[in-house]
Amino acid sequence: MTLSxxxxxxxxxIYQAILDHPFNQELRKGTLSQEKFGYYIEQDSLYLxxxxxxxxxxxxxxxxxxxMKSFLEFSQGAxxxxxxxxxxxxxxxxxxxxxxxxxxxxLAYTSYLLQQAAFESVEIGVAVVLxxxxxxxxxxxxIAHHAVANNPFERWISTYSGEEFSRNVDEAIRIFDTLAIxxxxxxxxxMCEAFYKSSVLEWHFWQDAYEMxxxxxxxxxxxxxxxxx
Numbered sequence: 001m002t003l004s005x006x007x008x009x010x011x012x013x014i015y016q017a018i019l020d021h022p023f024n025q026e027l028r029k030g031t032l033s034q035e036k037f038g039y040y041i042e043q044d045s046l047y048l049x050x051x052x053x054x055x056x057x058x059x060x061x062x063x064x065x066x067x068m069k070s071f072l073e074f075s076q077g078a079x080x081x082x083x084x085x086x087x088x089x090x091x092x093x094x095x096x097x098x099x100x101x102x103x104x105x106x107l108a109y110t111s112y113l114l115q116q117a118a119f120e121s122v123e124i125g126v127a128v129v130l131x132x133x134x135x136x137x138x139x140x141x142x143i144a145h146h147a148v149a150n151n152p153f154e155r156w157i158s159t160y161s162g163e164e165f166s167r168n169v170d171e172a173i174r175i176f177d178t179l180a181i182x183x184x185x186x187x188x189x190x191m192c193e194a195f196y197k198s199s200v201l202e203w204h205f206w207q208d209a210y211e212m213x214x215x216x217x218x219x220x221x222x223x224x225x226x227x228x229x
Contacts, residue, residue: 003180007195023210040209050110052078054117103208109201127191131198
């Protein structure tokens with residue numbers, strides 16, 4: 001069994017929780033509010049900028065010219081996706097105005113990606129970015145197969161269920177497994193752990209977007225007041 005299969009199997013319950021999350025179920029049914037979808041897109045735009053930076057860092061540290069080329073292309077693609085997302089998806093999101101807020105999950109996830117990509121081994125760097133590729137493809141394919149007709153979120157669905165995105169996912173998985181072959185057992189375990197943590201952060205990303213949380217969430221202030229009483 002490849003290490004990618006091991007990592008995916010260990011985190012499958014997280015992927016299932018992401019599928020079952022109200023955000024994705026409502027998106028599938030076309031009933032997700034435009035406000036929540038717009039907030040999610042805003043967070044994804046912020047995420048993709050740092051995701052692109054993490055991919056570029058991995059490329060710069062790669063020993064393989066082929067891997068370097070792939071990750072540079074992934075990095076450029078993430079920036080293009082971010083620009084298109086702002087232009088296209090915001091146009092499609094009726095009545096949504098950018099909030100300039102960041103969710104705790106967005107901040108935690110991007111910080112984790114950049115820290116691991118810059119300071120851990122390339123193997124772990126690849127492991128930490130892989131769930132974003134892989135989970136999004138599987139979620140996109142699931143929703144594409146189960147979405148209602150005339151779904152208002154068809155543009156998003158087709159983006160992540162498309163063949164071009166799937167080819168990039170396959171390449172990222174291939175690189176992960178190639179690096180794992182010559183890695184020590186300790187590194188292989190760390191790769192699986194990094195994959196797991198990023199998968200958990202994926203769930204929190206959708207959760208915070210659905211709840212429209214911000215880093216300075218007012219609910220924290222309410223809890224502090226209650227505690228002070």
